[in-house]
Amino acid sequence: MIRVLIADDEPMIRAGIRAVLASDPDLAVVAEAADGHRAVDLVQRHRPEVAVLDIRMPGLGGIEAAAEIRRTAPATGVVMLTTFGEDDYILRALSGGAAGFLIKSGEPEELIAGIRAVADGAAYLSPRVAARVVAHLAAGGAGAAVGRRAAARERTDALTARERDVLALVGSGLSNGRIARRLHLAEGTVKAHVSSILARLGVDNRAAAAVVAHEAGIALPPAEAQ
Secondary structure: OEEEEEEOOOHHHHHHHHHHHHOOOOEEEEEEEOOHHHHHHHHHHHOOOEEEEEOOOOOOOHHHHHHHHHHHOOOOEEEEEEOOOOHHHHHHHHHOOOOEEEEOOOOHHHHHHHHHHHHOOOOEEOHHHHHHHHHHHOOOOHHHHHHHHHHHHHHHHOOOHHHHHHHHHHOOOOOHHHHHHHHOOOHHHHHHHHHHHHHHHOOOOHHHHHHHHHHHOOOOOHHHHO
16 A cells, blocks of 8 residues: 655645545555645654655745654655746756646646656656656757756766666656666666665656756657567
8 A cells, every 4th residue: 555645825726635645545645735844744754655745835834844844754765746937946846856747737647657667766757747847858958958968968878778678667757676677687687786886877766867868859758668
């Protein structure tokens, strides 16, 4: 059973998320909060596998709450909920340790997939979030976009062929275990590859590595990564 905390200042959003998660017998909502401070307190009390946080909440916002949760309850994975137009917040949340990013208006199946991926230790970027982040990073114009894509490809070209294979699946939201099964490797080998990838790309977490994979154009669509 994957225990989930929901934090959003809009009761109807919380109710909608709760209803979606109720459709999956492996997911259980153990607590709800309307602000970041309460979310952090409830994570300390219930220790859920995943905390789903609105990226903007009154008082302590989702980004700050995510950082506090990662500091005080590192076993709890954080999924951020965002809307279009919040690209700057997403980039800040990436550096704060959030592992999943979903659009509020996305499909219910995507919410469940994201929670499952994060609970399994993976990073999950909604395809629309990934597209928004890559577009935002390239917002300096066509030349900047080409430059960032070229830089990302240069970074990934410096990886070994196997590391690129692993990174492509990291970018698709697969956990180490699922990558190991897909590539017919030992899970410990995949873990070593991921650690090497993070170091060689100069990023701190899987979500940031996933962004590089999307920028370089090597992340597989979720349907192809299964």
